[in-house]
Amino acid sequence: MGPTASGKTDLAMALHERLGAELISVDSAMVYRGMDIGSAKPSPEELARAPHRLIDIREPDEPYSAAEFRQDALAHIQDIHAAGRMPVLVGGTMLYFKVLVDGAASMPSADADVRKVLVRQAEQEGLAALHAELASVDPVSAARIHPNDPQRLMRALEVYRISGRTLTAHWEAQQSQSLPFIPRPIVLCPSDRRILHKRIAIRFDLMLEQGLVEEVRALCHKMALSAELPAMKSVGYRQVLEYLRGDHDLDALRERGIIATRQLAKRQLTWLRRWDDARWVDPLTEDALEVTLKIVRGDCT
Template structure:
């Protein structure tokens, strides 16, 4: 069998608050690498504190890519990410350096490493019509419509997930083909690299919950609510009829902060909701990561030597 001569890359994956940024920076410094963000919140300008975006000191330690690509009133698709990341990775490899892919957005990792099925572009008019239909009938009714044309999609999309219900119905109404069928087809080619997938996750779920709570409190102390107030004050955001439907505002923590600043609930209630939503995000991320059968799991607190050995073996091949 011929040796695999593809360039090397390392993917640092894991749930939120698991220590991915610190590990990615350490690997970049050790391996002459550059970090490629694989995070759907970090692409938005102005989402800094609440997204745990690497700060100036962290960025000074290693080059970072794919941060601050869009304004918060704009959208950014997985296909756009895969295309942008593919170009960035090719540039990094051409400079003789190693791409360190770091983040927690499973769809972005899948798009980049496995390729994407050929999906139609978003149709603003159809999306507006679907939103109006949902306002009249409710998202549960639209979920029933989806079940009628694409039972597999309806089975994996929760009835309270308007974004994914809307997208699945949009795809079907634009193409006449269920989104499940299109997802089986290959569109964007996978990244031509040999990747070591490292998953960082504390073995004790309680420890991850403690880290999430501590980080959320730190964000509050750093001025997270002031950051969201500044976002709300932007004229372009004020002009959006339904800001809570924007991908940037749907990011965990930002939705809860937005609703609190709209007058919903107390400060203590906002904190509890933000922490709970972050825990739920971590749970979803862990569920997705368990499907990464070719990945290796490490507890970042106790498995540092095992992780270092895995990286050394991979690089030496």
Template sequence: MRLRARPLAIALMGPTASGKSAYALELAERLGGEIVSVDSALVYRGLDIGAAKPTREEQARVPHHLMDVRDPCQPYSAAEFAKDARVAIDGILARGRVAILAGGTGLYFRALLDGLADMPDADPALREAITEDANLRGWAALHADLAVVDPEAAARIHATDAQRIQRALEVHRLTGKPISAWQRESTRVRFPAKLLKLVLSPPDRALLHARIERRFDVMLTDGFLDEVHGLRALPELRTHPAPLELPAVRAVGYRQAWEFLDGECDTATFRARAIAATRQLAKRQFTWLRGEVDARWFDPVTQRTPLDDAVAGFTGNRAP
């Protein structure tokens, strides 16, 4: 009796603006697949233009999962993502289709593929106290506090990454144990499919920076600032005591647009800040991607033929 072939999944990882979404859409159509977004901005409703969310027309071409699952005022953890993504992937595989995981959020990929430690739940009162401390002293000071109790986590977390600094301090204060120690104890759950990991990125960092700049200018032309105006008008954001601390508003580009609309800078400075923040995001993503030792790297623009050959060798389905 012939054994049934193990189902297939492809992970398209990479820095922002590297062409992941476009290639994922093409692969899904070619292979009969469905796309699972692995992006911490795309989970939020209303973050469309600035998050480079696939258009309604693109979403109609193939099924997309894990987009628009939270309102901008709602939190969404990596653990929740891993659980929801696993449900989506199981459904895709049960339908006999290829699961295509596309995105650049390393924490989400790690949670899904490597598992997370069974850390304590969030403590709202403690989080509020940490936020109040940050409002008084600044997140850089709290990052310095973290470096004292958990230098490993502090080395990995940027001094402006308020969400991760807050969580690391929260876990330590709740348990007396560094979050880095908890993370080393994560329990890996076997992934339900044979997985091909691909990193999509230009070989020259300057090329990526140019793509980031061009894409941001297109976003501005497409109405990005109008989109942020709409977010600011939402009752739950308009009345929020600290909207800039919400994960959705902290998404790259959105925070800079919010501050611009608050009158903190002129148009040229806003554009420069948003592009610089996007480049910093890409830099952090490269740090994560270099740890993906079992992934193969290709530029979907200049190395298209070898990229397609890698997919064909994995799936047996060659590009036309």
């Protein structure tokens, strides 16, 4: 794991070559075909040298959820274990890592018709009536949700009316989704934040030189892409879409892209600091690979 531009792919490929590890991508942008430059997807040559699973499995106009990632990742992990090999999950989508470890509540998607009925009921009977109904079917959620919180009240009732199961039951099911193995989390992060920022700027400039704008333009010609699609909310792609709409010029695109990537790295680090059992490795040190190998083998306490 690690913030963007910290060198995760290179280190993972080295683990593949040194240990024969099988790599599984944990990246919400790399799952999409055609989104190569902006996602910093390994090149065809790199993938030939060190194949990554869960890359290029969706079209950009198709959704892919964290729950789907967990299901797919567990299937690949089981397959790799069955072959007697070591799976190494590499990427920067922290939500995917969290859902993999903690499980995913199988919540039903929002239903516009059910929500309209609940809105009308709230207008006619008041929020107190909704809270009383929730208390009768799901007292645990009712005790947790404030009677004057319409959004959470209606979502809890919506889940129950759609699925026939309470919000509490869905969350309890999530807690039972224990992993059949013990993960060994490793965080790759430069000790000098200024160097990370410099890497981010250099990499975004390289993306623009490699044709990031042309990549997004080609995708837009191929299919109807909007800023609301999960794929187009990825850092870099969102800023290019704004540029193609005429919202700003190329210089502003570069500035916005670099700033957004720095903000992404900051959010990633916030997630990573919560990983109590993670081992941190500085990629700027000469022995980063050897330290990582020791952690993977369990030789380092």
